Amino acid sequence: MNYATIKWTDIANGEGVRISLFVSGCTHRCKNCFNEVAWDFAYGEAFDETVKEKIFTEMQSSFIAGLSLLGGEPLEPQNQEALYPFIKEFRARFPHKTVWCYTGFVFDEKTGMLRETQKNTPYTKDLISSFDVLVDGPYIEELKNIRLKFRGSSNQRVIDVQKTLAKGECVLYLE
Numbered sequence: 673m674n675y676a677t678i679k680w681t682d683i684a685n686g687e688g689v690r691i692s693l694f695v696s697g698c699t700h701r702c703k704n705c706f707n708e709v710a711w712d713f714a715y716g717e718a719f720d721e722t723v724k725e726k727i728f729t730e731m732q733s734s735f736i737a738g739l740s741l742l743g744g745e746p747l748e749p750q751n752q753e754a755l756y757p758f759i760k761e762f763r764a765r766f767p768h769k770t771v772w773c774y775t776g777f778v779f780d781e782k783t784g785m786l787r788e789t790q791k792n793t794p795y796t797k798d799l800i801s802s803f804d805v806l807v808d809g810p811y812i813e814e815l816k817n818i819r820l821k822f823r824g825s826s827n828q829r830v831i832d833v834q835k836t837l838a839k840g841e842c843v844l845y846l847e
């Protein structure tokens with residue numbers, strides 16, 4: 673997997689000051705996408721061990737609330753495979769920090785996977801269940817609303833993943 677950029681002190685993509693990883697590769701092609709360069713899976717730099725360790729090192733700062741995954745599309749099948757061991761290790765190292773993920777796919781609260789079933793992999797369920805918050809759905813220009821917090825268009829949901837999985841129905845983190 674490649675990544676397009678990393679923001680080391682991001683306050684726009686989740687609560688608190690966060691490290692945001694923008695992975696490369698996205699097949700949604702939303703109209704007026706905010707990050708079109710990251711559609712290409714080969715864009716940017718390799719997400720290698722050096723980058724992972726740098727994230728883990730910076731994450732130790734007490735003012736960093738957690739990690740946000742964006743893109744591109746973190747839940748494209750090949751990106752799921754690459755992110756799965758990284759997030760697993762992140763969880764083991766930083767159990768008190770949060771993980772937010774932004775996806776253009778739609779979360780299926782009944783299965784804990786994606787409604788776009790062709791995009792589900794052996795990693796999908798475990799990967800999503802390790803998130804605190806999932807912001808789902810494609811960006812739809814016609815539904816754009818700049819007053820919405822942590823999302824661009826009103827079709828997108830800011831989902832409390834843990835409460836949703838426990839209840840088996842969608843529990844929003846933010847209305």
Ligand code: SF4
Nearest residue numbers: 698701702705744776
């Ligand atoms: S899902 Fe995100 S990165 Fe992909 S096209 Fe839509 S807005 Fe752009």
